[in-house]
Amino acid sequence: xxxxxxxxxxxxxxxxxxxAFWCNPISGHATLYWYQQIxxxxxxxxxxxxxxxxxxxxxxxxxxxxxxxxKGVDSTLKIQPAKLEDSAVYLCASSAGRGAGSETQYFGPGxxxxxx
Amino acid sequence: AQKITxxxxxxxxxxxxxxxxxxTYDTSDQSxxxxxxxxxxxxxxxxxxxxxxxxxxNATEGRYSLNxxxxxxxxxxxxxxxxxxxxxxxxxxxRENAGGTSYGKxxxxxxxxxxxxx
Numbered sequence: 001x002x003x004x005x006x007x008x009x010x011x012x013x014x015x016x017x018x019x020a021f022w023c024n025p026i027s028g029h030a031t032l033y034w035y036q037q038i039x040x041x042x043x044x045x046x047x048x049x050x051x052x053x054x055x056x057x058x059x060x061x062x063x064x065x066x067x068x069x070x071k072g073v074d075s076t077l078k079i080q081p082a083k084l085e086d087s088a089v090y091l092c093a094s095s096a097g098r099g100a101g102s103e104t105q106y107f108g109p110g111x112x113x114x115x116x
Numbered sequence: 117a118q119k120i121t122x123x124x125x126x127x128x129x130x131x132x133x134x135x136x137x138x139x140t141y142d143t144s145d146q147s148x149x150x151x152x153x154x155x156x157x158x159x160x161x162x163x164x165x166x167x168x169x170x171x172x173x174n175a176t177e178g179r180y181s182l183n184x185x186x187x188x189x190x191x192x193x194x195x196x197x198x199x200x201x202x203x204x205x206x207x208x209x210x211r212e213n214a215g216g217t218s219y220g221k222x223x224x225x226x227x228x229x230x231x232x233x234x
Contacts, residue, residue, distance in 0.1 A: 042207050107153075
């Protein structure tokens with residue numbers, strides 16, 4: 001079974017530019033998550049989708065970040081305009097159900113973003 | 117206040133020995149879940165082990181076991197017979213309200229870098 005796919009793996013941009021990341025979850029997984037992991041820290045949830053609806057975006061900086069999950073499958077996370085502090089690894093994860101209880105989240109390899 | 121605290125920024129262990137990675141947590145929920153993930157230098161987070169707050173026995177998965185002390189709010193990961201491939205960052209995470217009424221957001225600690233020496 002294929003795992004969570006993400007692209008690109010690396011991205012370097014200048015501040016104020018825009019960037020987009022793509023995630024394809026494990027086939028059939030209902031819930032998709034985007035995390036931001038700043039160097040030296042644990043991942044922080046940015047947004048959680050169940051199918052194509054948002055269930056938690058409380059920590060998403062909505063003035064510059066946006067995300068969508070059309071048709072309840074793959075997802076795109078966008079930053080516009082980027083700031084220096086957005087330099088981080090962006091991890092996508094998916095889980096089979098709605099993410100409760102003992103349900104495991106499976107992570108992709110991440111996209112490393114460097115904003116200059 | 118930190119919900120998940122990992123007080124060891126780095127740990128060293130000799131190959132084939134056991135090592136314990138500490139994790140304490142803070143929650144007022146009665147129903148919650150604790151997870152450990154491994155993150156090698158490649159960046160992918162790999163699920164290792166899960167412990168539910170109502171589980172009476174400590175969780176075990178192969179060489180991994182979780183030393184769960186509910187009263188002390190600690191959930192330490194024990195890796196037995198360390199291997200060179202165990203060298204990685206390890207994260208403890210908590211899902212509050214794990215009884216199923218929430219959507220299961222995970223909160224991660226800062227992580228512990230484990231280095232296994234030959």
